[in-house]
Each structure stands twice: as C-alpha cells, then as structure tokens.
Amino acid sequence: MKHLVSRLALGMFALALLLPQAASLQGQDHGAQATDRPAISTDTDPALSAPAGPNVVPPPTARRGGFNTLPSGANVAIIPVRGNVYDFTFQSLQRRIERALAQGATAIVLEIDTNGGLVTAALDIAKHLKDPTEVPVPTIAWVHPKAYSAGILIASACDQIVMSPSSATGDCAPIVPGRELAPTERAKAFSPIATEFKSSAAAAGYTYATFHAMCELDVELYVIEDPATGKRLVVNQADYAVMVEGNEEALKTGNAVSSAGQAGVSAVVLNEATTADLGRWKPVETLPSGASAPRGRIHDGKNTLFTADAILAADIGLSKATLANDAAIQAHLNAARVFRVKQSWSENTAGFLSSLWVRVVLVLLLVLGIGLELASPGLGIPAALAFMAAVGLFGAPMVIGLAELWHVILFVIGLGLVALELVTAMTAGALLVLGVLLMLVSLVLSVVPSGPGGLPAGGTGANLLASASYMIIALGAGCAGLIALTHHLGRVPGFGRLVLADGPNTRGAPATPLDGDDRLGHGVKVGDRGVVVSTLRPGGTARFGNSPDEIDVVSSGAFIDPGTDVAVIEVKRFELVVEAV
Numbered sequence: 117m118k119h120l121v122s123r124l125a126l127g128m129f130a131l132a133l134l135l136p137q138a139a140s141l142q143g144q145d146h147g148a149q150a151t152d153r154p155a156i157s158t159d160t161d162p163a164l165s166a167p168a169g170p171n172v173v174p175p176p177t178a179r180r181g182g183f184n185t186l187p188s189g190a191n192v193a194i195i196p197v198r199g200n201v202y203d204f205t206f207q208s209l210q211r212r213i214e215r216a217l218a219q220g221a222t223a224i225v226l227e228i229d230t231n232g233g234l235v236t237a238a239l240d241i242a243k244h245l246k247d248p249t250e251v252p253v254p255t256i257a258w259v260h261p262k263a264y265s266a267g268i269l270i271a272s273a274c275d276q277i278v279m280s281p282s283s284a285t286g287d288c289a290p291i292v293p294g295r296e297l298a299p300t301e302r303a304k305a306f307s308p309i310a311t312e313f314k315s316s317a318a319a320a321g322y323t324y325a326t327f328h329a330m331c332e333l334d335v336e337l338y339v340i341e342d343p344a345t346g347k348r349l350v351v352n353q354a355d356y357a358v359m360v361e362g363n364e365e366a367l368k369t370g371n372a373v374s375s376a377g378q379a380g381v382s383a384v385v386l387n388e389a390t391t392a393d394l395g396r397w398k399p400v401e402t403l404p405s406g407a408s409a410p411r412g413r414i415h416d417g418k419n420t421l422f423t424a425d426a427i428l429a430a431d432i433g434l435s436k437a438t439l440a441n442d443a444a445i446q447a448h449l450n451a452a453r454v455f456r457v458k459q460s461w462s463e464n465t466a467g468f469l470s471s472l473w474v475r476v477v478l479v480l481l482l483v484l485g486i487g488l489e490l491a492s493p494g495l496g497i498p499a500a501l502a503f504m505a506a507v508g509l510f511g512a513p514m515v516i517g518l519a520e521l522w523h524v525i526l527f528v529i530g531l532g533l534v535a536l537e538l539v540t541a542m543t544a545g546a547l548l549v550l551g552v553l554l555m556l557v558s559l560v561l562s563v564v565p566s567g568p569g570g571l572p573a574g575g576t577g578a579n580l581l582a583s584a585s586y587m588i589i590a591l592g593a594g595c596a597g598l599i600a601l602t603h604h605l606g607r608v609p610g611f612g613r614l615v616l617a618d619g620p621n622t623r624g625a626p627a628t629p630l631d632g633d634d635r636l637g638h639g640v641k642v643g644d645r646g647v648v649v650s651t652l653r654p655g656g657t658a659r660f661g662n663s664p665d666e667i668d669v670v671s672s673g674a675f676i677d678p679g680t681d682v683a684v685i686e687v688k689r690f691e692l693v694v695e696a697v
Contacts, residue, residue: 189452193221194258194442196458200579201233201266202565204517206240212457213251219455225256225445232265233565235290235309242273242312246319258445259283259435264423267473269309272316272327277428278448279435286423288330292571296431324387326434329415329422335384337415337422339400339432348400350414350432357391360412362395401432462515465489469512470563474581476590479559481505484593484601486531507559519562530554539655556591560584640667640692644684652676658694660684670695 128406193216197209201568209226216224226245257263257271260280264287271277271285290305291297297305313327329335329352336353342359351359370386399412405427414432415422429435436450446454458464468474485502507680510527513519533551537543560583564572572580639660640646646660646667654671672685672695686693 120317150257163207188450190449191220192223192225192445192449192451193219194225194227194445194452194454196227196229196268196456196457197267198229200565201230201241201270202237202517203234203240205233206237206244208459208463209241209519210244210250212459216457217253219457221253221455221457223254223256223449223451224251225258225449226270227258227260228263228267228271229260230263230265230267232267232288232573235266235269235305239308239312239634241270242316245270245273246315253627256445256449258439259285261428264288264466268327268330269312272313272320272322274423275320276436277429277434278437278439278445279429281426281438281440284423284425285429285434286330286419288327289332289421321693322434324351325355326350326422326432328352328384328387329417331421333419334417335422336413336416336417337432338412339403339414340397340412341400341410342396343398344396348433349388349397350434351388352384353417354384356399356412358389358395359393359397360395364394367391367394403428405431407431431671449564451476466512466515469508470516470518472563472586475509475559475563476586476593478505478508479587479590480594480597482509486534487601489597509559513562518565520566523558523562527558530556530558540653552591556587559587559626639663640684642684645697646682646684646694648676648678648680648682651678652682652694658682667692671695 153384195209195212195216197205199205233549245255254276255274256279257274258280259267259271259277261283263271263285266288268285268288274503277285288309290302290309304659309331310328312329315325316322317324317327325335325337329337336356338351338353338356339348340347340351340356340359349355354366354371357363367386371383380693399409401409401412403409403414407428415430424432424434426435426438430438437444439445439448442454442456445451469478482502482505485498485505488498489502506527510519510524530553533547533554533587537545537547537551560580561572563583564579566572644660646658646669648656648658649666650656652658652669652671653675654673656669656671656676657666658669659666669682669684669692671682672693674696676682676696678695681697682694683697684692
C-alpha cells in the first residue's frame with residue numbers, strides 16, 4: 117500500500133500540474149475587450165409610426181448606417197449563441213465575429229437561444245456589439261427560439277431584433293441563487309443593466325420602458341399613439357399619466373408609482389413625457405395583430421416580469437419581423453449570401469467532452485480505473501485510464517471557461533482522502549465518505565457557470581440540478597460496476613493477473629487452495645511467516661521466505677516496526693493481513 121499511496125500522490129500531483137495548463141488555453145486568441153462609450157443618440161422612433169402586420173415592420177434608423185443604408189446583395193454571417201451565457205460565450209463570439217468579417221460579412225445575425233447566464237458576460241457582449249471599432253457592420257438579433265435574461269440584454273445591443281415563430285424574450289431581473297437580494301444590493305446589480313438597456317434603446321430606436329419592465333416588478337406597459345402624427349410609443353405608467361391622462365402633478369414629480377417603497381422596487385419615473393405631451397396622446401386598444409389592449413395596457417407589472425412572444429413583440433415594434441429559417445433571414449435582409457460561422461473544432465471537442473452524457477462515461481472510467489489500480493497497485497493501464505478520464509472531466513470544461521482551478525484542487529483533496537482511508541482505515545469510513553462528497557461536488561460544479569465567489573451563476577439552477585443528477589448516477593453506476601467487476605475479475609480474459617491468485621509456496625510447500633476471501637496470493641498462504649520491511653501503519657511491506665520481493669501487507673491491529681517477524685492470518689482478495697509473532 118505504501119507504493120500505491122506514493123503512486124496516487126504522483127498521479128494527483130501530475131493532474132494538478134496538467135489541468136492549469138489546459139485552462140490557459142482559454143486565455144489565447146481572445147481579442148480586445150470593449151470599453152464603455154457614450155450612447156449614440158438618434159431620433160427615438162420605435163417603428164410604431166403606423167400600424168403594421170406582425171410579420172413585417174419597417175426597419176428603424178440604426179447606428180453605423182444600419183438597414184436604411186444596407187445595400188442589396190449583402191453577405192450575411194449567422195453566428196449561433198446557444199446555452200448559458202458566460203465568459204467563454206463572449207470569447208467565442210469575439211473569435212467568430214472576427215472570422216465572419218475576414219470572410220467578407222457585411223452584416224451579422226446572432227441566432228440566440230438561451231435562458232440567460234452571467235450578467236457580466238452579457239454586458240461585455242453588449243458593449244462589444246455596439247463598439248464600431250470591433251463590429252463595424254450592422255447586427256441583427258434573431259431570437260430562435262428564446263432570449264431570456266442575458267439573452268435580451270445581448271439582443272437589445274443589436275441594430276435590429278427579429279424573432280422566429282413561437283419564440284419568446286424578456287425576463288431579465290438580476291438574481292443570486294439561494295438568497296433574496298437586499299434593496300441596495302438589487303439596485304447595485306440593476307444599475308449597469310439599466311444603463312446598458314438605456315444605451316441600446318436610444319441607439320436602436322426603442323423606448324426604455326419595455327426593457328425596464330423585463331427587469332423589475334410594478335412597471336406597467338402601455339401602447340399609445342399621437343393622433344396628429346400616428347407615431348406610437350411603449351411607455352410606463354408615469355408617462356401614461358402625463359401623456360394620456362394629462363396629469364400635471366405626475367409631470368412635476370416625475371413619479372407615478374404608489375408602491376415604489378416596496379423592497380427591491382425602484383420608482384418608475386418619466387422617460388418619454390414632456391410638457392408638450394401633456395394629455396396629447398391616445399391609448400391603442402387594438403394591436404396590429406388584432407389583440408385587445410384595454411386602455412392600451414399590455415403588461416400590468418404585478419407579480420410577473422415582462423416577456424413577449426413573437427406576435428406581441430411585433431405588435432409593439434420590439435421585433436421587426438418573424439422569420440422561421442435562414443432563407444427567411446436572407447429574404448428579409450435582401451442578402452446575396454448567408455453563411456454560418458460555427459465554433460472551432462477545439463471548442464466543439466471541448467464542448468462535446470463537457471456534455472453530461474460524455475461525463476457519465478468519463479466518471480465510469482475514472483471509478484473503474486481507480487478501483488482496478490487499488491486491485492493491482494502500480495501505475496499501469498488502470499491508473500492511466502483514470503488519469504485520462506480526470507483530464508477529460510476537468511480539462512475540457514476549463515478550455516471552454518466552466519471549470520476553475522479550485523474545482524481541480526477540491527477533487528484532488530477528495531481523492532487524497534479516499535486513498536488515505538483505504539490505506540489506513542483510520543476513521544471507519546468517514547474520510548472515504550467525505551472524500552467522495554468532495555469529488556462529487558467538484559464534478560458537479562465544474563460544468564456549471566460560476567458567478568461571484570465561485571458559486572453557480574444566476575439562472576443556472578436547471579444546469580446545476582442536471583449536473584448533480586448525472587454525476588450521482590454515474591458514481592453509483594461506477595461503484596456498482598467496480599464491485600461486480602472485482603468479484604468476477606479473475607474470470608475476465610486478460611484480467612486474471614489483477615487478482616491475487618493461487619500459486620506455489622515460495623518455500624517449496626504446495627499451496628492449499630482456499631475458498632472465498634481465503635484465496636492465496638504471491639505464493640503466500642495463511643500461516644506463512646515473514647519479516648516487516650517498512651513500518652506497518654497499518655499498511656506497509658514485508659518479505660516472505662527466501663523471496664527478495666516486497667509484498668504489500670496490512671497489520672491486523674497495532675503498528676509493527678521493521679524487522680519484526682509476522683505471520684499471515686488472512687488472505688483477502690486485494691490484501692494480506694498479518695500479525696506480529
């Protein structure tokens with residue numbers, strides 16, 4: 117066992133050295149990170165100047181020249197943005213935008229399918245998309261089929277939003293899993309989100325109220341129209357009170373929310389209304405799709421954050437078209453060519469190895485490899501198999517920015533505790549249980565995007581639950597498979613040598629075959645005597661007969677010093693138990 121511990125320590129040390137090197141790969145070829153810049157002001161016109169059908173809405177005046185100057189025959193690159201949004205999403209998107217521009221793209225479509233993710237990563241992406249030095253061509257967000265939370269923050273940063281049939285977007289409140297944010301904490305978390313939404317709304321021609329209602333409760337939304345010009349806006353209740361109801365007091369205070377004092381709810385203030393708007397606007401009670409909006413209200417703000425399907429988004433001008441596929445994208449943009457820019461082979465490989473079902477296989481290989489190494493001490497095929505599985509379990513998530521170094525350290529500590537308990541049996545299994553739990557936690561968290569403090573990011577609860585379920589099943593199946601394999605290992609072709617087998621006595625006496633756990637090994641049988649070579653604490657080595665080989669043995673009780681004569685009292689499947697003579 118002494119040699120086994122040293123070999124396990126060597127393997128764990130190599131693992132700890134190798135995985136940070138794999139992690140460094142994610143830092144290569146990232147490109148420059150965008151910085152804050154002043155919002156680009158344009159005439160606020162949310163493309164609601166006249167009722168339009170749900171599938172075709174005139175494009176707005178967009179930044180960088182936008183769609184009014186986009187020539188026919190453009191080269192359009194479609195870049196998928198799928199799954200949880202985290203730092204690697206930003207890094208991969210940067211690389212793919214660069215590749216799209218190198219391939220002659222004159223417009224970029226982000227095909228978004230996400231439930232959300234890290235706010236910081238979404239903010240980085242939004243700033244990057246609005247930086248003309250980084251993305252000098254028009255951008256289109258294609259919600260296909262969902263863009264919740266971080267997804268709508270990214271989509272709003274594009275020049276135009278389009279949606280697929282049966283798609284939905286919205287619901288962008290900042291959260292921390294497992295706890296309720298205090299008012300100050302919520303305000304701190306919401307402030308950069310609000311700033312980014314305001315910048316995006318001003319640049320692309322939306323009203324900020326739409327995005328505000330996606331982030332906070334008690335924000336009502338109304339569609340109103342200027343009878344003189346036919347211009348339509350989506351406003352909150354503060355603007356509605358001034359622009360439709362002619363409430364001069366609301367215009368003076370700039371606040372129309374009686375419940376603004378509730379914890380975590382900020383006051384809804386004027387965003388659009390001016391003195392010239394006082395009582396001049398009318399509510400739009402029938403939307404372009406035919407849907408009814410009593411008093412123009414499309415969202416009451418009570419107990420739910422604003423989300424919109426493709427029809428409602430088109431009704432209020434948030435979505436400029438409903439497009440089902442790439443061909444519809446090409447027709448909508450009047451493009452000559454549409455091509456897709458996917459992730460690189462290394463990113464795809466790392467993503468494949470990080471998928472949960474592949475990780476189940478890797479965990480099975482890890483458990484079987486460690487178990488077989490315990491059955492046959494030595495850095496052989498089982499140890500190499502376990503090491504490769506561990507590299508796959510942590511190296512691949514590190515490459516795509518999920519696993520962190522502390523996950524690896526936690527796993528190595530857990531593995532060390534398991535090895536210590538198996539060698540010494542000093543805590544009657546307590547260290548074994550603790551070690552397995554630490555390894556399980558590290559495996560579960562290594563594929564879940566982390567937020568501040570290393571905890572799972574907001575919106576990743578489903579990922580956390582799925583990862584935990586798969587890893588528990590994998591560990592259970594691995595342990596069951598190991599037990600079954602070790603009980604029948606000697607019968608499996610090529611594995612018989614991994615089990616202590618019957619053999620001749622080294623002192624010339626024939627070995628007497630015994631049943632069950634009394635099988636003989638290394639030519640040593642119950643009753644044979646030897647000499648301790650290394651201190652038994654309780655594991656160590658001893659020599660038997662005239663053989664120069666040192667054999668791993670375990671003391672039946674107290675520690676035994678080198679040079680002490682011992683006798684074999686039990687031969688188990690994987691160990692020889694001795695006691696001092």
